[in-house]
Amino acid sequence: MKSKEILKILHPTIEIFYAFFSIFILIFLLLYLSDANFSLAFKGFVNSSIGGRNNAYLFSTFSKMALISGMAIAALVAFRGGLFNIGGEGQLVVGGFACAFTGLLVSDFGFIGILISIVSGMLAGATWALLSGFLTVYMGVPLLVGSLLLNYPARFITSYLVSHPFRDVQSGLPQTFLLSKNIWLPYFPNTRLDLGILIIFFVYVICLIIFYNTKHGYHSKNMGHSLSYVKLSGLPTKKIVFNTLALSGAIAGIVGSIAVLGIHHRFTDGMLVQPLYAWTGIIAALLVNLNLWFVPLAGFFFAAIYTGAAGMERIAQVPKEIATVIQAVIILFVVGKLGSLTNLSSSKGDKDD
Amino acid sequence: MKISLRDITIDYDNLRAIDDLSLEFHEGEIHALVGENGAGKSSLMSVLYGLNLNYSGKILFNDKEIFWSSPKDAIQHGIGMVHQHFMLIDELSVLENIILGYELDDALGFINFAKIQTEIKALLKLYDINMNLSELVTNLSVAQKQMVEIIKLLYRNAKVLILDEPTAVLTPNETEIFFKTLRNFRLEKKIIILITHKIDEVMSISDHVSILRNGKLINSSKLKQTTKKKIEEQIVGKKLPKLNVRRVIIEEQKILEVNSLRLSTRFSHSQPIDLFIKQGEILGIAGVSGNGQNELIESILGVRKVLSGSIEYLQEDITHKSTRYRRIKGISFIPQDRRKDGLAIKSKVWENVITINLSDQKFSIGPFVKKKSIKNYANQLINEYSIKVDNLNSSVLTMSGGNMQKLVVARELSNNFPLIIIENPTWGIDVGSIAFIHQKILDIKAKGAAILLVSNELDEIEVLADSAVVMYEGNISKRITKDIKFRENIASKMLSGVHFTENING
Known part of the structure; x- marks a missing residue:
């Protein structure tokens, strides 16, 4: 009986240890196959995810973390209300473009210009999310399908816009003109990390308040857990659906905006799609079992994996493909192991406040 | 044959679900297992049929200790359980469902359906069960589906049948037929373990009754050595309070009035529905579920569009108002499915x-x-x-x-709203809670609420309602007023549709 109890307490630790052990074995195998130096690869991984001269790489991890966390929050807001909005990518792209476009028009206004650009990004993202909500509520298109399919028009319409009408032809790439420095997001002193991460932190705090302290948060959580209960209780389900989606889309729009104003300073075709920010955000939201408190942690984890794999490639000459596979292995193991552990603990009621 | 559970203890995390419990089941006996929700009945049974392997104690088969590693193992030893939720495949026939997972195919993998069919038919004859083996399960009634589950166990040579609240879904008539079959099992020396909340059933069919409370065995004795009142008290752990029925003067004001309402195309042949409820009145709607009660409730709540007719609430036509409007205006609702419709359980x-x-x-x-x-x-x-x-x-x-x-x-009651719609409020809960909820319903009525009570339990309608109507295939009967023959009058209308239509026209 006693040993059984001890085993029970140790169980999570053993699981985690086992997960790490398996990861290392697999990575070692992959590195062996690709003929790379193991210790060099490891050093490259760690150094370029959390190290670097003056912590430069750590800051680039932070910058990615802001975007991934932001998209995770966007997904989580909708998922919590039982709305499977997987159209974060479309909302992100539309928001990013709207911000870049507005930014070109208001570049003389400095700080006010930044605000206006971000707000226009939010509005665009929210509109795109509401479009899928409209299809669901009034046309009967399942949200999962509608939101997913709206990703493509978002991608290709913006792609057209930056390839033709609004193209910076001189640059040779399908992208808008570079924004004036007036409305770039400022950097933290002596770093290359922009203030975008603070904006995301602000969004995070606002969402925590909305989730746990507002009427909307109260109703939308219950809607996520039982739609028929909320409907039969006479709550305004349509209003909750549209508010939730608008919030989710607006957050995606903010993420698009800080990518434009803080990192790229223009909108380039595919710059928000290729790094899979939206999808990584969804995985991160699922990994923390829709518990908003842990989103920054998950965001940091995914960001570190991406920058680390890139560093491994650069320093240890591990082929890019293998680096990507290693990245996938780590994510799968962590999602599998930690995911199942958080699920277990949440079955006894979630402890989110 | 005899099965004994010796010193069984089950712990979940910090909770002791079963506490050092010993119990014996004998062949040719219907053994009723009663107790409140959470008293440990299901936990105990999950040990017996092999689902829960985390227990201490022994299971003895004719005084020989046995172990198993899964429910499949248990069924091979002759122990099977019928759950409240059926595990049948609707698209397959009765015969296919029965043999699924136990096909007895020959060396080449062919199934000799003809031979199996004669075997099963012999079983049906032995126990006097009426069942068409080639019918698709989707076309069966709930009672028939339950019987398929039981035949499944018989076909696997089960000697012990554990039945989890088998009559919760049956009409009074179906219950009678079901009990007849159980008595046949008893004649064939089966052990029947009946988990139930209905004390009347325990009294009418069981031979032996065991009462569980908080994971402990309170009493286990022959039925003859105990009484209904004793059992009830042992379940609750104290004397059940008597229902306090205050006389309430029913006001003339009609709170809810339904005029020639047509519910759904499913009941296109039935008469339009008229009914009203006055302030301080409980109107019972009796009938087997699935005869339009659900549609009626949904129409009154506004989650379903009606075909024609009108619904008036406090003299206001609310036929086309939203659910939200109606709820805010003061309609409370206690749904049957508390886990899905009544609460956000997570x-x-x-x-x-x-x-x-x-x-x-x-x-x-x-x-x-x-x-x-x-x-x-x-x-x-x-x-x-x-x-x-x-x-x-x-x-x-x-x-x-x-x-x-x-x-x-x-x-729902704390809002003190004028109209309360209640759907099977005591479905699947223990006697203590039933008494409590019944009292609360009577109290709110005494405060002047109008109550529409839809219930499959005649007892419940008899105890609570001031008058009742019966629903049958979308039709609604005339009002049956509360008199000495209240129960008989309702029951007779519930059982036969023919009888029933005569009543409408008459």
Whole structure:
């Protein structure tokens, strides 16, 4: 009986240890196959995810973390209300473009210009999310399908816009003109990390308040857990659906905006799609079992994996493909192991406040 | 044959579900297992049929200890269980469902259907069961589906049948037929373990009764050596309070009036529905479920569009108003399916006590909720309705069925609304909670509420309702007033549709 109890307490630790052990074995195998130096690869991984001269790489991890966390929050807001909005990518792209476009028009206004650009990004993202909500509520298109399919028009319409009408032809790439420095997001002193991460932190705090302290948060959580209960209780389900989606889309729009104003300073075709920010955000939201408190942690984890794999490639000459596979292995193991552990603990009621 | 459970103890995390319990089951006996929700009946049975392997103690088969590693193992030893939720495949025939997973194919993998069919037919004849083996399961009634589950076990040579609340879904008539079959099993020396909440059934069919409370065996004795009252007291652990039925003067004001309502195309051949409920009155709607009660409730609540006719609430035509409008105007609703329709069970307890009234100044300022006052309110409900819950912050999922139902009842009755729609309020909960909820319904009526009570339980309608109607295939009978033959009159209309149509026309 006693040993059984001890085993029970140790169980999570053993699981985690086992997960790490398996990861290392697999990575070692992959590195062996690709003929790379193991210790060099490891050093490259760690150094370029959390190290670097003056912590430069750590800051680039932070910058990615802001975007991934932001998209995770966007997904989580909708998922919590039982709305499977997987159209974060479309909302992100539309928001990013709207911000870049507005930014070109208001570049003389400095700080006010930044605000206006971000707000226009939010509005665009929210509109795109509401479009899928409209299809669901009034046309009967399942949200999962509608939101997913709206990703493509978002991608290709913006792609057209930056390839033709609004193209910076001189640059040779399908992208808008570079924004004036007036409305770039400022950097933290002596770093290359922009203030975008603070904006995301602000969004995070606002969402925590909305989730746990507002009427909307109260109703939308219950809607996520039982739609028929909320409907039969006479709550305004349509209003909750549209508010939730608008919030989710607006957050995606903010993420698009800080990518434009803080990192790229223009909108380039595919710059928000290729790094899979939206999808990584969804995985991160699922990994923390829709518990908003842990989103920054998950965001940091995914960001570190991406920058680390890139560093491994650069320093240890591990082929890019293998680096990507290693990245996938780590994510799968962590999602599998930690995911199942958080699920277990949440079955006894979630402890989110 | 004899099965003994010796010193069984089951622990879940910090909770002792079964505490050092010993029990014997003998062949040719119907052994009733009764107790409140969460008393440990299901936990005990899950040990016996091999689902729960985390227990201490022994299972003895004719005094020989046995072990198994899965329910499949248990069924090979002749122990099978019929659950409340059937595990049948609707698209397959009865015969295919029976042999599924136990096909007895030959060396080449062919199934000799003809041979199996004769075997099963012999079984049916032995126990005098009526069943068409080639019918698709989807076309069967609930009672027939349940019988398929039982035949499945018989075909696997089960000697012990564990039945989990088998009559919860049956009509009185079907229950009679079902009990006849159980008596045939008894004649063939089977051990029948009957988990139930209905004491009347225990009294009418069982030979032996065991009462569980808080994981302990309170009493196990021959039925003859105990009485209904004793059993009830042993289940609850104290004397059941007598229902306090105050005489309430029914006011003339009609709270709800339904005029020539057509519910759905499914009942296109039935007569339009007319009914009314006055202030201070409980109108019972009896009938086997699936005869249009659900559609009627949904129409009154506004979640279903009606074909024609009108619904008036407090002299206002609400036929085309939204659910939200109706609920705000003062219609309370206690649904049958508390887990799906009555609560968000994964949300916390305190998050389930407020619905449309969240905008009240008491519970929110602007967009913000006043968590503290909601929690205080939740505590108030919990005290007033003696709801057992370990923590306001734990999810509703951790509560027992009876306590979940009390939570729904507490929330819906505390608004003091003029009209309350109640659907099978005591479905699947224990006698203690039933008595409690019945009393609360009578109390709110005494305060002047009009109540529409839809129930499959004749007892419930008899105890609570002032008058009743019966629903049958979308038709609604004339009002049956409460007199000495109240129960008989309702029952006779429930059982036969022919009888019933005569009544409408007459």
